[in-house]
Amino acid sequence: MQQIDIAIVGYGTVGNAVAKILEEEKQLLTQKAGYKINLKKVYTRNWNKHFKYPLKENQKAKSLEEILNDQDIKIVVELTGGIDFPLELFKKCILKKKHIVTANKALLAEKGKEIFQLAEQNNIRIGFEAAVAGGIPIIRALREGLVANKIKNIYGILNGTTNFILTKMYTEKKAFNEVLKEAQEKGYAEADPTLDINGIDAAHKIAILASLAFGGFLDFSNVYTEGINGIEKLDIELGKELGYTLKLLAIAKSHNDEVEVRVHPTFLPQSNPLSSVNGVFNAVLIEGNHVGETMFYGKGAGGEPTASAVISDIVDIGKSIVLNTGRNIEITSMNWKHKDLSLKKVEDFYTRYYIRFTVPDVIGILSKIATVFAKYEISIAAVIQKEKVIELYDKSIEKTVPLVILTHTASENNIQKAIKDIENQKLTKSKTIIIRVEDPE
Amino acid sequence: MQQIDIAIVGYGTVGNAVAKILEEEKQLLTQKAGYKINLKKVYTRNWNKHFKYPLKENQKAKSLEEILNDQDIKIVVELTGGIDFPLELFKKCILKKKHIVTANKALLAEKGKEIFQLAEQNNIRIGFEAAVAGGIPIIRALREGLVANKIKNIYGILNGTTNFILTKMYTEKKAFNEVLKEAQEKGYAEADPTLDINGIDAAHKIAILASLAFGGFLDFSNVYTEGINGIEKLDIELGKELGYTLKLLAIAKSHNDEVEVRVHPTFLPQSNPLSSVNGVFNAVLIEGNHVGETMFYGKGAGGEPTASAVISDIVDIGKSIVLNTGRNIEITSMNWKHKDLSLKKVEDFYTRYYIRFTVPDVIGILSKIATVFAKYEISIAAVIQKEKVIELYDKSIEKTVPLVILTHTASENNIQKAIKDIENQKLTKSKTIIIRVEDPE
Numbered sequence: 026m027q028q029i030d031i032a033i034v035g036y037g038t039v040g041n042a043v044a045k046i047l048e049e050e051k052q053l054l055t056q057k058a059g060y061k062i063n064l065k066k067v068y069t070r071n072w073n074k075h076f077k078y079p080l081k082e083n084q085k086a087k088s089l090e091e092i093l094n095d096q097d098i099k100i101v102v103e104l105t106g107g108i109d110f111p112l113e114l115f116k117k118c119i120l121k122k123k124h125i126v127t128a129n130k131a132l133l134a135e136k137g138k139e140i141f142q143l144a145e146q147n148n149i150r151i152g153f154e155a156a157v158a159g160g161i162p163i164i165r166a167l168r169e170g171l172v173a174n175k176i177k178n179i180y181g182i183l184n185g186t187t188n189f190i191l192t193k194m195y196t197e198k199k200a201f202n203e204v205l206k207e208a209q210e211k212g213y214a215e216a217d218p219t220l221d222i223n224g225i226d227a228a229h230k231i232a233i234l235a236s237l238a239f240g241g242f243l244d245f246s247n248v249y250t251e252g253i254n255g256i257e258k259l260d261i262e263l264g265k266e267l268g269y270t271l272k273l274l275a276i277a278k279s280h281n282d283e284v285e286v287r288v289h290p291t292f293l294p295q296s297n298p299l300s301s302v303n304g305v306f307n308a309v310l311i312e313g314n315h316v317g318e319t320m321f322y323g324k325g326a327g328g329e330p331t332a333s334a335v336i337s338d339i340v341d342i343g344k345s346i347v348l349n350t351g352r353n354i355e356i357t358s359m360n361w362k363h364k365d366l367s368l369k370k371v372e373d374f375y376t377r378y379y380i381r382f383t384v385p386d387v388i389g390i391l392s393k394i395a396t397v398f399a400k401y402e403i404s405i406a407a408v409i410q411k412e413k414v415i416e417l418y419d420k421s422i423e424k425t426v427p428l429v430i431l432t433h434t435a436s437e438n439n440i441q442k443a444i445k446d447i448e449n450q451k452l453t454k455s456k457t458i459i460i461r462v463e464d465p466e
Numbered sequence: 467m468q469q470i471d472i473a474i475v476g477y478g479t480v481g482n483a484v485a486k487i488l489e490e491e492k493q494l495l496t497q498k499a500g501y502k503i504n505l506k507k508v509y510t511r512n513w514n515k516h517f518k519y520p521l522k523e524n525q526k527a528k529s530l531e532e533i534l535n536d537q538d539i540k541i542v543v544e545l546t547g548g549i550d551f552p553l554e555l556f557k558k559c560i561l562k563k564k565h566i567v568t569a570n571k572a573l574l575a576e577k578g579k580e581i582f583q584l585a586e587q588n589n590i591r592i593g594f595e596a597a598v599a600g601g602i603p604i605i606r607a608l609r610e611g612l613v614a615n616k617i618k619n620i621y622g623i624l625n626g627t628t629n630f631i632l633t634k635m636y637t638e639k640k641a642f643n644e645v646l647k648e649a650q651e652k653g654y655a656e657a658d659p660t661l662d663i664n665g666i667d668a669a670h671k672i673a674i675l676a677s678l679a680f681g682g683f684l685d686f687s688n689v690y691t692e693g694i695n696g697i698e699k700l701d702i703e704l705g706k707e708l709g710y711t712l713k714l715l716a717i718a719k720s721h722n723d724e725v726e727v728r729v730h731p732t733f734l735p736q737s738n739p740l741s742s743v744n745g746v747f748n749a750v751l752i753e754g755n756h757v758g759e760t761m762f763y764g765k766g767a768g769g770e771p772t773a774s775a776v777i778s779d780i781v782d783i784g785k786s787i788v789l790n791t792g793r794n795i796e797i798t799s800m801n802w803k804h805k806d807l808s809l810k811k812v813e814d815f816y817t818r819y820y821i822r823f824t825v826p827d828v829i830g831i832l833s834k835i836a837t838v839f840a841k842y843e844i845s846i847a848a849v850i851q852k853e854k855v856i857e858l859y860d861k862s863i864e865k866t867v868p869l870v871i872l873t874h875t876a877s878e879n880n881i882q883k884a885i886k887d888i889e890n891q892k893l894t895k896s897k898t899i900i901i902r903v904e905d906p907e
Contacts, residue, residue: 046614046756056681057613154611160757162611170595170603172498173487173777240497298763301742315487316601316774319764322739323757333757336614 028061029343032092034114035105036069039128039155041078042328043102043335048078058340060347066092089114093121099346100339103127108135115140119149124346126338128155128331131220134229138242138365150345152338157230158183158307160330161323162337167237167311174313176238179277180463183230185305185326186214186221187253187273191290192303194261195270201256213305223252224273224288231275234309235286239279241366243286249371251289260381260458263409263429264292267379270300274463285369292379292462372438377406377462380440382428382447383455391428393452401443404433425454431462469502470784473533475555476546477510480569480596482519483769484543484776489519499781501788507533530555534562540787541780544568549576556581560590565787567779569596569772572661575670579683579806591786593779598671599624599748601771602764603778608678608752615754617679621904622716624671626746626767627655627662628694632712632731633744635702642697654746664693665714665729672716675750676727680720682807684727690812692730701822701899704850704870705733708820711741715904726810733820733903815878818847818903823869823888824896832869834893842884845874866895872903 033040047054047064055061068086086092092101101118103125105111111132118125125144127133133140133156144151154164158181167176182188186208193204205222208214220226228250236242253273261271269292278285293300298320302308307325312318324330384390391408398405409429432440444457474481488495488505496502509527527533533542542559544552544566552573559566566585568574574581574597585592595605599622608617623629627649634645646663649655661667669691677683694714702712710733719726734741739761743749748766753759765771825831832849839846850870873881885898 042756050614050616053616054614160754161760162607165606165611166603169782170606170778171601171774172781173491173495173774175491175494298742301739313601313774315483315770317765317771319602319762321760321762323760329756330758333612333614333754337611340613341610 030063030065030097031100032066032098033102034068038328039331040104042332045078100124119147124150124342126152130156130229134232134245154338155331155334159325160333161321174315178312181275181309183275184227189213189305224250227275228288235277241364243366249287283367283369294464374437378432379460380430381458382453383425384428386426397446401439403435406433407431471504471506471538472541473507473539474543475509479769480772481545483773486519541565560588565591565783567593571597571670575673575686595779596772596775600766601774602762619753620718622750623743624716625668628714630654630746665691668716669729676718682805684807690728724808724810735905813879819873820901821871822899823894824866825869827867842880844876847874848872
């Protein structure tokens with residue numbers, strides 16, 4: 026029986042889980058794949074660390090070159106994180122004709138065009154099932170299972186840390202900082218959770234899905250991203266009262282000539298299936314023009330779920346080597362055309378809005394604010410009166426009350442103008458809170 | 467650019483949708499696949515029917531032989547339904563070296579062993595993504611995406627008609643017959659909905675998933691199947707009170723040497739993600755030993771969702787022809803070992819139970835029933851008292867009240883013995899209602 030030699034670069038939580046599963050499920054994998062997968066070498070910069078899953082001495086590479094120069098190694102699994110180091114590694118692997126499997130969403134989202142074009146020129150395949158939504162086989166679903174569809178919309182809960190925090194805030198009425206601390210203690214949030222909290226991690230993932238779904242590269246630096254820091258429990262409570270759950274939602278929509286890609290805290294109707302995706306779970310809802318609405322749900326992070334995805338790519342690429350298929354027509358590239366996608370600008374977004382003003386407790390304010398909304402052609406769907414919400418309200422802003430307006434679909438541009446107008450008129454006494462609402466009318 | 471000629475046999479709703487999408491999405495599919503798909507011929511026994519999607523005259527085959535003898539046609543899409551005719555067609559296609567794509571779950575569940583063995587001997591691939599859960603790419607997920615996992619459990623809502631009926635009964639408190647009639651009028655249920663209602667359709671689908679997940683063939687005639695006819699709205703209401711939703715659940719579990727496969731009405735806790743799968747939607751929850759819990763959700767039937775799955779298989783098989791991969795190691799066969807799976811017997815099932823007795827309205831009955839339960843080592847988790855439930859109760863059984871017992875995990879064998887004992891003691895006045903509960907303790 027044929028054997029495919031592979032190597033892992035980066036031996037953290039996911040690397041350890043990949044090694045463990047390759048060893049423990051050796052028989053199962055050989056049966057399913059039809060050939061043997063042999064973990065020949067592992068490289069890490071720090072062999073002195075304690076490892077959950079121990080390796081044989083001869084599996085430990087002393088240098089990266091030991092792997093790159095080993096012609097038997099056909100697949101390199103990159104699990105290092107960051108951008109500069111893995112980018113160099115990818116280039117070296119590609120020139121050495123080694124296929125790559127990666128979980129590195131940052132690298133693919135920010136340097137995808139460079140990497141995929143170089144890979145394609147060299148007939149090298151890059152497997153990245155593990156880069157988006159961990160164990161959920163969403164890349165395969167999008168590329169193969171839904172191949173007959175034009176993808177219209179993608180909505181994803183793609184970051185487990187922020188979903189854990191928002192779920193806790195919703196169910197236990199706790200404040201952001203309190204829950205973040207709890208998440209760090211439980212290991213659900215990193216010591217430095219910046220990329221999770223500020224939405225960048227989710228933005229990396231939705232950028233990859235958008236590229237794949239809409240067939241082109243996009244300029245990641247222009248993807249609109251807003252995180253969950255600053256979210257107050259008052260707004261989560263008020264949203265609940267209106268029938269909404271707050272999620273850090275990653276959204277990709279296809280328009281005629283443009284694509285709309287954005288990540289921000291979003292109110293979803295409680296009846297939306299994504300509303301009940303709780304804790305560290307991830308989910309992706311995809312709308313195709315023929316299949317309709319489909320949803321994929323599972324663990325988006327963690328050693329074993331991510332390793333499950335990494336191994337599915339190893340098996341797949343290994344198979345193409347064994348079968349000698351040469352270049353697997355479309356699979357090298359993230360997409361089938363090397364076009365650049367045009368990103369819709371923030372000010373051109375159309376959606377619904379939840380807006381909370383902090384207003385003086387005097388008669389006539391609502392009418393003044395409503396007048397401004399009318400001026401900018403923003404239609405109001407609901408208003409929450411002050412009386413209901415005083416319980417959780419910040420008492421330090423004296424003699425004010427919160428006033429919440431839920432709009433019908435409006436343009437971001439008009440919303441921003443209206444709020445500026447209202448603030449210029451000094452109708453508000455504190456920062457206006459704006460949360461977008463995804464709720465088709 | 468290379469072209470793959472295909473043919474469709476059977477030109478109903480799904481066939482029309484396949485032809486339509488192949489034509490309308492020609493450009494997209496060619497870009498994604500890397501080769502052209504050409505619908506060369508279609509065969510149906512009745513060309514006089516009205517078709518939603520019209521064909522060119524030269525696409526209409528006058529006989530099946532016209533397709534079978536055409537050496538250019540590499541893939542035959544079987545969309546006829548039934549068992550005998552497609553079985554013969556499959557055999558002929560395999561001997562003529564034509565690959566097959568099918569949506570026929572009955573055929574695969576009942577004759578899978580014969581078909582897949584013959585196909586494998588002849589290096590023929592059979593695509594059956596459309597046979598289970600329509601547009602949801604569950605076959606691909608199970609075979610490729612989750613390849614690194616031993617599958618522990620599968621729970622599926624696999625029949626849209628019955629899920630539509632149960633959803634309506636739950637939300638609108640209507641009776642079974644009333645909702646069935648409505649479903650037929652709306653086209654959500656066939657004129658003859660027998661295979662849906664009695665659970666056979668769901669059983670066909672879970673049998674296919676179990677074969678794939680657990681790697682072996684199983685004897686379909688021994689799969690335990692119970693339908694939803696006879697479900698009373700009273701039990702749906704009582705379940706709701708206890709925190710459960712009633713679903714026609716298809717279950718496959720892996721034990722050491724045996725597999726447990728069963729389809730029956732099942733109470734699920736309202737917090738289970740499958741509980742909120744409503745209407746004609748399907749969902750499949752899979753537990754793998756590494757990936758944990760994943761769920762896949764979408765439309766399980768209908769022309770376009772099913773056609774979306776059919777076309778994903780055409781693209782995939784076409785690609786293996788273009789790339790000349792020869793036999794795609796594991797993909798021909800439903801599983802990788804030609805072993806027979808051993809099915810757990812009904813009496814050996816262990817689960818929780820909802821049991822409704824119809825008892826005389828006298829003191830002491832509960833204590834007598836509880837004594838019998840204790841004798842058979844069945845532990846009671848909850849009891850619903852008669853007072854709460856009288857509203858929906860069948861008034862014709864005079865001077866009786868319903869008594870509901872929810873058990874902890876118990877063996878089917880002991881449950882059946884206990885009920886027999888209770889009925890022999892004439893403690894009940896009408897048929898005992900038994901509904902299994904899936905709720906891990």
